[in-house]
Amino acid sequence: MKRTLLFALGGLLLGGIIHIAVVFMVPYYANRDAWAQMDTFGPDDEFHVLPLPEAGAEPLTSLDPRMLHAVCRFSLSNGPVRITAAMPDEFWSIAIFDRRGRNVYALNDRSAERTRLDLAIITPVQMAQLRQDPPESLETAIVIELPLGEGFALLRAFVPDETKLGEATSALRTADCAGSL
């Protein structure tokens, strides 16, 4: 009896370990995460304007159908990434995500205080190198330090009604996530 109880306890403990391990492993085996869904949009290192989400044709899970979105997958392993765009007067925001889809940085139009979006994403190591000789072009940019390998940027632009769709689309088409400063 005592022995069975001991084994039950051991089983419970092992079950707990398996539970934790499985939960931590899930992101590494998920094949429908945001990053994977972006495979179909086109090459990395450039923004892709997504069609407005509609029933049966949602480019990504649970997007707001009143927003026009553009995404860019990037990698910081070859150097910093510069994100620029001429944004409309309506509400817009940009969010940076890591490879696992966790939001690591976000900015809206009001806190940006400008319609010309100019962001430089730099790893702490690259930042240390840049401090030696900061390039002049960086002076106009919002510089953010993120310890990222791969990640993606998502731009959201509010579309109040269909007449503003063209404006929002052409604004998001100006978006660029070049790999140079």
Place this chain on the structure above:
Amino acid sequence: MRLLIDIAVAILVATILGFSTAWVAVEHGRIFGAVTVGPWTAWPNAGGPDADPYSVALLARSGEVPLGADEGLAFTATTDSEGAPLSGNCGYRVSGQTPQARLWTLTAYDAAGRLMANAARRAGFHSREILRRADGSLNITVSPEVEPGDWLPIARVEGFQLVLRLYDTPLTTATEFVDIDMPRIDREQCG
């Protein structure tokens, strides 16, 4: 022999227990950090850099792209204000005040989080296109049947959810969620 059987049973139990509880937890997801106001629930930290492992697993499984802290906060309702699950066979009235935000959108999704096809080609409303009552409150009818006024059509599905996204709201930096006004969801008629 007895020992081997005991070990085998323990391992079997552990494996079943571990996998099943992990599956349930990840399917349900979002165990920690929920903020609930009436029928509305938000997870302010679920998509952030400090997200707990369950939220990260859920993010990976759903492929959802969460709102960042400086972008806004999304509240989801799967029940009405009485606590009964939202059903596509019923009509609902969403009324009352919304928390302070520069802009909000109200969107209807099916139980799986997909937009629902409807003849009116409307998936939601935003704060600048609704009719308001004299006191500024909103009054939106969510129903599978055509309704006068602000009508948010839904499909006749078993369950659905409403998502209220508040853009550029001070709530994202709030440490406490007390005394915030969220709209009521009241069931009207079913059939």
